[in-house]
Amino acid sequence: MRKIVFQREQSEAFVITEAPDPVPGPGQMLVRTEAVGVSVGLVRMLRAAAAPEKDPGGEIVGRIIALGPDVEGYVIGDRVGGVVMEGAFSQSVLALPGLVSTVPGEVEPSVALTLVRGGLIALSALHAGRFEPGESVLVTGGASGVGHLAVQLAKARGARRVVAAVGSHGKADFLRDCGADEVVTYAQPSWGERPDLILDGVGGELVQLGVEALAPYGRLVAFSAGGGNVDASSLLGNLKTVIGFSIGLIGRQDPGLIEQRRAELWRMLAAGQLRPAHKAFPMERIADAVELIETRRNLGRVLLHTN
Template sequence: MRKVRFRPQDIAEPFRIDEAVAPVPGPGQLLVDTEVVGVSLGLVRMLRAGAAGAAGPGGEMVGRVAALGAGVEGFRVGDRVGGVVFEDVYAESVLAVPAMVTAVPPRVTAAEALALVRGGLVALSALRAGRFARGESVLVTAAAGGSGHLAVQLAGALGAGRVVAAVGSADKADFVRGCGADEVVTYAQDSWGEPVDVVLDGVGGDLVQRGVDALRPHGRLVAFSAGGGTVDTAGLLGGLKSVIGFSIGLISRRQPELIEQRRAELWDLHGAGRLRPAHEALPLDRIAEAVGLIESRSNLGRVLLHTN
C-alpha cells in the first residue's frame, strides 16, 4: 500500500510517498481501506513545529472495512465507515477503533461524508454548546473553512434569524453567501455590524475578543479553535456575556450515544438537501499542495486527498 512519510525537517521534501505493508488489526481494531482522508490545520501546526515520530499523524478518513480484529462487533467486512483514526491516516489502509468510526449511508459520497463525520459534527455540536435557539442570530468565524461553511448552513437550517459569515478576505464572500450567509464581514473591518446572539469562533487569537465584542447582552461565544486567545473579562460583566470552551474529543469519549444522535441528525439534514458539504480534492501524492491550501487559508470548504 502507499503511505505518506512525514519529514518536516526536510524543507525540500517534507512528504514522501512510500510503499509499506498494510497493517494487521489487533484485538478491538478495524482495518479500513481508505477512499479519502482529510487535511487539517492540525497537520499544518505539526509540520510547523517540526514534529514527526515513527507513526504519522491521525485525522479523518472514509473507507471500507477490510478486516476485523478479535472481539470487534457491529461491523462487517465491506461496511462503509467514516471517522477519526489516531495515527498514520495518510495511507491506503489504516487501523481504526470501532468507537471512533460510524457507518456512512450509501447515498453519501466519500467526500461529503468526510466533511460531515468530523467538521459537521464539530459545527453542530458547537451550535448546541452555545445554546442556540431558533430565531437567534449567529456569527461564524473561519466561515469558508471545513467546519465553518457547515456551521453557516446548519445555523440557517435550524432556524437562525440572521447568519453572519466572518472571513479573512472579501474574495470568499460569494462562497459563504452560497452557503446561506445573510451578511459577510472580513476580519479587517472595524465593525462586524449589528450584535448577534451566538458567535462560533474557529480561529482564536485576537478574534476571540472581537467575537465577544460582537455579542449582544446575554450572548454566548463558543471557542473551538486550538488557536488560543484572551478575553477581557470586564467586557463580559455588563452584558452578561459568556465564553464557552468546546472540544468534540471529550464528548466523543464520555457521551458516544450523543455523538451518534448528532451524526444521525447530520445525515438526515444532508438527505433532505439542507447541508451541502463543499470540498477541494487532490490525489494523495499532491499532499504538499493540499497543505499549502490550508496554510494559506485559501481553501473553500474541506480539503481532502483521494487515496485510490
Template sequence: MRTIGQFRLSEADALTSTVQEAAEPTPGPGQLLVRTEALGVGLGLLRMLRAQRDTRSAPVSPGGEMVGAVTAVGEGVTGYGVGDRVGGVVFDGLYAESVLALPALVSPVPEDVPAAAALALVRGGLVALGALRAGELTTGRSVLVTGAASGVGHLAVQLARAAGAERVVAAVGPTAAAEKAELLRGLGADAVVRYPDEDWGAPVDLVLGGVGDDLVQRGVDLLAPHGRLVAFSAGGGSVDAGSLLGGLKTVTGFSVGLLSRERPELLGAYREELWRFLADGRLRPVTAEFGFAELDRALALVAARANLGRVVLLP
C-alpha cells in the same frame, strides 16, 4: 499498499513527502482494517509538522479523519464487519491506502454518500452542529461564525440557517475573501465581514469561535446582552472578564473528543441528524479534492488559509 511518509516542512511551510509501498497492516485485537476512500488535510497536520520542524523532533506519523470500508476485523470486535462503510478518526498512520482504526472512534457512513462529502461531515459536521447546540441557537436569533469558509465554518453557516437563525454573519480572513464571500452567501449567509474590517455590523446573539486568538475577545465585544460565544478552536485566545459583566454575556467551550467519552449517545443523535440534513438538501458540504500524491498542494492551500470548505485527499 501506498503510504505517505518522510514528512518535511520548510520555513515557508512548503511540504515535501514521499509516496512509497508498504505492507498492508494486520488488525490486532480490538482493531479494524479500513481501506480508505477519503482522508482529511487540515490545520492539525500543519501544526504538527511545524512543531516537528521547529523543535527538530522525531519524524511524525500524523492522524486525522478518514472514510473507507472495513476489509478485516480483529479479534474481539463487535458491531462492525467486512464491507461496512465507516468514517472517523485515527491517531497515526492516516496517510495510507489502508489504516488501522478503533471501533469506538468510527461510526457508520451511508453507502450513497460520496466519500469527500462524508469526510467533511464525520467530524467537522459534528463540531459545527455541536457548537450551535452548545450556543442554544433558536429560531429568530442572530449568529456570527468565524473561520466561516473553513471545513467546520461553512457547515455551521448552513446549519444555523437550517435552525431558523434570523441573521447569519460569516467572518473570513483577507485571503481569497471575494471567493469566500460568494460561496458563503450562496450557503445562506446574510453578510460577510473580514477580520481586518473595523465594523462587523450589529450585535449578535451567538458567536461561534472557530479561529481563536484575538478574535475571541472581538467576538465577545460583538455579543448582544445575554449573548454567548462558543469556543471550539485549538487556536486559544483570552477574554477580559470585565467585558462579560455589563451585558451578562457568557463564554463556553465545545469539544467533540470530550463529548464522545461523556455523551456518546448525543453524538450518535447528531450524526443521524447530519445525514438527514444532507439527504434533504439542507446541508451541502464543500470540498477541495486532491489526489493521493498531492498532499503538498493540499497542505499549501490550508497554510495559505485559501481553502473553501474541507480539504480532502482521495486515495
C-alpha cells in the same frame, strides 16, 4: 498499500511509499480508506521544528476490510467514517470502533469526509451554544471545513440572521452561496448588528473581539486550537458567556450522542439542507493540499482521495 511519509529537513517533505497492511489487534478494525482530511492541525504539525514522533492522524472515510478480536457492532464491508489517532494518510488504517460510525453507502467519499468531522463539530458547537431558532449567529473562519457547514446549519435550523466572518472579502460569494446573510472581515471596525451567538473556530485575538461584538446575554463558543484570552470584566455588564468546546470529550464520554448527531447530518444531507464544499486532491498532490490551507485559500474541506 500506499502511504505518505512525512519528512523533515529533506529535499521532499512528502514521500509516497509502499508498506504492508497493518494487522488489527483486539478491539481494532482495518479500514481501506477512500478519503482522508487535510487540516489546519496537520499544517501546524508540519510547521513545528521537530519531526512528528508518529504518523499523523486525522479524519477518514472507508470500508472495513478486517476485524480484530472483540469488535462488536461492525462486519467486514461496512462503510465507516471518523477519526484515527495515527497513520491516517494511508490506503489502509487501523481504527477504533468508538471513534468511527456508519456512513451511508450512497454518499460520495468527499462529501462524507467533509461531514463526518466538520459537520459534527459545527452541529455540536451550535448545541453547545444553546442556539434557539430566531437568534442571530456569527461564524468566524466562515469558509473553513467547519465554518461553511456551521453557516448552513444555523440557517437550516432557523437562525434569523447568519453572518460569516473571514480574513478577506474574496470568499464572500462562496459564503453567500452557503446561506450567509452578510459577510464581514476581521479587520472591519464593526461586525454590524450584535449577534446572539458566535461560533469561533479561529481563536487568538478574535475571542476577545467576539466577546465585545456579542449582544447582551450573548454566548461565544470557542472551539479552535488557536487559543486566545478573555477579559472577564467584558462579560459582566451585559451578562455574556464564553463556552469552551471540544468534540473529543463528548466522543469519549457519550459516543451514542456522536452517532445521533452524525445520523442527523446524513438526514439533512439527504433532504438537501446541507451542501458540503470540498477540494479533493490525489495522494501525490498532498503538497498542493497543504499549501492551499497554509495560504488560507481553501473554500470548505480540503482532502485526499486515497483509492
